Amino acid sequence: MRSEESWAKSVARLEVTDVPDGAVNINVEGRRLTSPIQGFGKMWQKTYQVRVPSDRVSATDLIATWKENFREFWPEGNHFYGALTGIAPGDVALLNMTLPGRMKLSTGVMVLYADDESFTLMTPQGHMFAGWITFSALEAEGDTVAQAQVLMRASDPIFEMGLAMGGHKQEDRFWQHTLTALAAHFGHAGEVDTKVVCVDKKRQWSKWRNVWHSAAIRSTLYTMGAPGRGVKRLFKRERAVA
Amino acid sequence: MPETATTFEVREVLDTARVIEIKGDITAASEDVLMDAYTRASESGVRAIVLSFAQLDYMNSGGIGLLVTLLVRAQRQRQRVLAYGLSDHYRQIFELTRLDEAVGIHDSEEDALAEVRR
Numbered sequence: 294m295r296s297e298e299s300w301a302k303s304v305a306r307l308e309v310t311d312v313p314d315g316a317v318n319i320n321v322e323g324r325r326l327t328s329p330i331q332g333f334g335k336m337w338q339k340t341y342q343v344r345v346p347s348d349r350v351s352a353t354d355l356i357a358t359w360k361e362n363f364r365e366f367w368p369e370g371n372h373f374y375g376a377l378t379g380i381a382p383g384d385v386a387l388l389n390m391t392l393p394g395r396m397k398l399s400t401g402v403m404v405l406y407a408d409d410e411s412f413t414l415m416t417p418q419g420h421m422f423a424g425w426i427t428f429s430a431l432e433a434e435g436d437t438v439a440q441a442q443v444l445m446r447a448s449d450p451i452f453e454m455g456l457a458m459g460g461h462k463q464e465d466r467f468w469q470h471t472l473t474a475l476a477a478h479f480g481h482a483g484e485v486d487t488k489v490v491c492v493d494k495k496r497q498w499s500k501w502r503n504v505w506h507s508a509a510i511r512s513t514l515y516t517m518g519a520p521g522r523g524v525k526r527l528f529k530r531e532r533a534v535a
Numbered sequence: 536m537p538e539t540a541t542t543f544e545v546r547e548v549l550d551t552a553r554v555i556e557i558k559g560d561i562t563a564a565s566e567d568v569l570m571d572a573y574t575r576a577s578e579s580g581v582r583a584i585v586l587s588f589a590q591l592d593y594m595n596s597g598g599i600g601l602l603v604t605l606l607v608r609a610q611r612q613r614q615r616v617l618a619y620g621l622s623d624h625y626r627q628i629f630e631l632t633r634l635d636e637a638v639g640i641h642d643s644e645e646d647a648l649a650e651v652r653r
Contacts, residue, residue: 295593303627329603330637406596413596444600493607
């Protein structure tokens with residue numbers, strides 16, 4: 294499918310129309326999208342690939358399945374709250390993730406592009422990284438090759454430090470798990486091939502102020518405020534009963 | 536829209552600027568040809584790379600990723616990247632992906648070269 298409709302419509306700021314039960318929406322509404330140009334850290338291109346025999350699934354069927362069941366392939370403890378119908382251009386999804394140290398992170402993504410062969414998710418301000426992830430599939434040498442490719446810079450100095458201190462490895466494990474689960478869905482025990490390229494070693498120090506939007510800081514403050522919110526809700530309920 | 540063959544022709548327009556004429560599609564599969572065109576365009580003394588999108592047929596998100604990579608390579612060489620000939624649709628995509636904050640967008644080649652001379 295080659296159509297302008299594959300692209301999301303232009304938006305100045307993200308809008309969350311529906312917050313599913315259990316989802317936390319604190320770092321998406323009103324945020325701008327960020328490409329690697331707006332990020333702080335080194336720029337990376339990470340490519341994860343898994344091969345599934347073509348007789349099990351074609352490239353377009355694989356992408357259709359991936360779009361429909363996107364959340365199912367994620368590692369436990371991480372939640373993707375997107376549209377139940379799958380992935381469509383312009384959709385905004387909330388992400389509630391678990392980082393090392395059991396830290397909870399609430400953020401989101403927008404579907405920048407989606408066609409029959411690929412789809413791309415782009416991150417908002419405050420996300421761990423500024424950039425996008427493209428999921429695609431192609432047929433080669435009797436196999437259907439499923440790929441996730443991340444083009445990113447850490448959003449701010451804190452996330453840059455986090456990536457250096459194990460965050461990159463955790464991200465690798467995340468997408469390796471996802472692709473392994475995807476291959477398993479088609480009854481194949483696939484091995485994930487990982488290729489990491491540093492596209493730009495320079496950090497963009499002028500972007501250090503991105504830390505203001507940091508989803509890590511805001512999620513932590515939100516978690517710390519949970520007892521206070523609980524007490525407030527209790528008073529509200531008592532007042533309503535009285 | 537059927538898929539078309541892609542070519543990237545390099546034109547010398549000023550001592551310090553080269554135009555890369557994009558004809559066809561830009562997708563992730565265009566990486567080698569686009570980077571080869573960029574290398575040909577980046578002779579010593581070239582300070583500006585002007586991308587002509589006037590004959591672009593189609594670009595997907597993989598293509599936008601390639602443009603970001605080209606931009607980083609150009610910035611490393613202290614070169615500016617400018618663009619012209621974008622349709623309204625792709626202008627919007629440049630805004631959406633915020634590429635327009637790093638790539639100077641112009642209506643015509645003349646406008647882009649006037650910017651280079653400034």
